[in-house]
Amino acid sequence: MPAPAFRPRTPEPRGAPAGLAELLWLMWRDPLRIWSKRHFREPVLWGEGRFGRAMTVSDPAGIKRVLLDNAAAYEKGRVQRRVLGPMLAQGMLLAEGDAWKRARRTVAPLFAPRRLAGATRRMHEIAEARVGDWLAGPGGVIDIDREMTRLTFEMLSATLFSDEIGDQAEGFERAVTRYGETAARADPLDVMGAPDWIPRAGRILGGGAARWFEASVSKLVRERRARLANGDAPDDLMSALLKAQDPETGAGLSDVEVSSNILTFILAGHETTARGLGWTFHLLARSPQALAHVEAEARALDVGDPDWVEKAPWTRAVFEEAMRLFPPAPVITRSAIEADEVCGVPVYPGTTILISPWVLHRHETLWEDPSAFKPERFLPGEREKIDRFAYLPFGGGPRVCVGATFAMQEAMLVILAVARRTRLESLGGAEPTPTQRITLRAKEGIRLRLAKRP
Numbered sequence: 001m002p003a004p005a006f007r008p009r010t011p012e013p014r015g016a017p018a019g020l021a022e023l024l025w026l027m028w029r030d031p032l033r034i035w036s037k038r039h040f041r042e043p044v045l046w047g048e049g050r051f052g053r054a055m056t057v058s059d060p061a062g063i064k065r066v067l068l069d070n071a072a073a074y075e076k077g078r079v080q081r082r083v084l085g086p087m088l089a090q091g092m093l094l095a096e097g098d099a100w101k102r103a104r105r106t107v108a109p110l111f112a113p114r115r116l117a118g119a120t121r122r123m124h125e126i127a128e129a130r131v132g133d134w135l136a137g138p139g140g141v142i143d144i145d146r147e148m149t150r151l152t153f154e155m156l157s158a159t160l161f162s163d164e165i166g167d168q169a170e171g172f173e174r175a176v177t178r179y180g181e182t183a184a185r186a187d188p189l190d191v192m193g194a195p196d197w198i199p200r201a202g203r204i205l206g207g208g209a210a211r212w213f214e215a216s217v218s219k220l221v222r223e224r225r226a227r228l229a230n231g232d233a234p235d236d237l238m239s240a241l242l243k244a245q246d247p248e249t250g251a252g253l254s255d256v257e258v259s260s261n262i263l264t265f266i267l268a269g270h271e272t273t274a275r276g277l278g279w280t281f282h283l284l285a286r287s288p289q290a291l292a293h294v295e296a297e298a299r300a301l302d303v304g305d306p307d308w309v310e311k312a313p314w315t316r317a318v319f320e321e322a323m324r325l326f327p328p329a330p331v332i333t334r335s336a337i338e339a340d341e342v343c344g345v346p347v348y349p350g351t352t353i354l355i356s357p358w359v360l361h362r363h364e365t366l367w368e369d370p371s372a373f374k375p376e377r378f379l380p381g382e383r384e385k386i387d388r389f390a391y392l393p394f395g396g397g398p399r400v401c402v403g404a405t406f407a408m409q410e411a412m413l414v415i416l417a418v419a420r421r422t423r424l425e426s427l428g429g430a431e432p433t434p435t436q437r438i439t440l441r442a443k444e445g446i447r448l449r450l451a452k453r454p
Helices: 020-029 060-069 078-088 097-111 113-136 144-161 166-181 201-230 237-243 255-285 288-300 313-325 404-421
Strands: 044-049 052-057 074-076 141-143 332-336 340-342 345-347 352-355 422-426 434-436 440-442 447-452
Touching (some): 060 340, 097 113, 097 237, 237 255, 255 422, 288 313, 288 404
Antiparallel strands (some): 074 332
């Protein structure tokens, strides 16, 4: 008889919408707490207030309209551009129009299967080595959230920078954490549309992290540009970015665009994968039956097999289900630039569209037992029944994450390495509490025990 499904700890939805002052406070403190019970039950909610018209869309057909069918009528949300723009404005995450199209055409080939094959081998080696380090350490108890940050950064460093910044891993880790806790949070002044010249507390507190990021990455770009000119640069993603040309125009990316895209990979790529893995191991440690399936795949699998991903369906399903319950990027925003209609509701220019994977992935009309951890939802034969726009861990439409396949394979390799060589155990006690920063973090961190497998 199967054991009862594990239901992780999450904030209780509000009984009623927050008032203006409380909403502004929660947007800064923890946006996960703005959602009411109605959001998890109704496909569309809209209203008009002090800051304009807003619509929350949790209907897959409506989401498809915004992200795909009529994507040209929408641009990135105003608040997101204000918050992240100072660092990422020239990267694919925030670029719009022709600038985004050119960057996307230029960057997409860098994640082609041929390149991913080489990256897979390197990431497998790194994961195996890091698991060995954990097992050799004292006590066996690790902060899995922090270790996933370090491990995924090491993988990014190896594949993107040929290990040239490996000695800066701790600096990047501190800067990512600092930036997420301060500068990357939605300030009430940004929500209210206040002029940029008015100081924001988050930007002041996180300014040092932002400047460190920009200076460090700009230096790397300059040094790599010089190595390319000398003919001794490694063939990695960073070199490819600097050499890449738009297939339509032949134009390359400027150093500023390259730097912004590298920062995007770090903040929106490495950080999201790390958070997804932390939640995955938390869920697996509380779900012995799912863990047993993953352990069996890990023992039988050879990641040198070209079809290794297809031969690890439980491993993939576990990670996908973890991203359903704890989507690393918990909100997608768009701003209408043209009139439209979504789910029968008029959309006027300037309307803010909120698509929240946190809400969507737990919506009562879309998922059976939505609060339960059930990886079998994503096994072959069941995965195909899920509407493409009911599940958005990597976004959707033309702006879907360009590195989604890279991130999925990276995560699976880590999960398999841990399951192959360790016994994953929960420490019991209070569960970690999710909180929204730039990604979905565990407020207290996640600590687990890794015991060496006989």
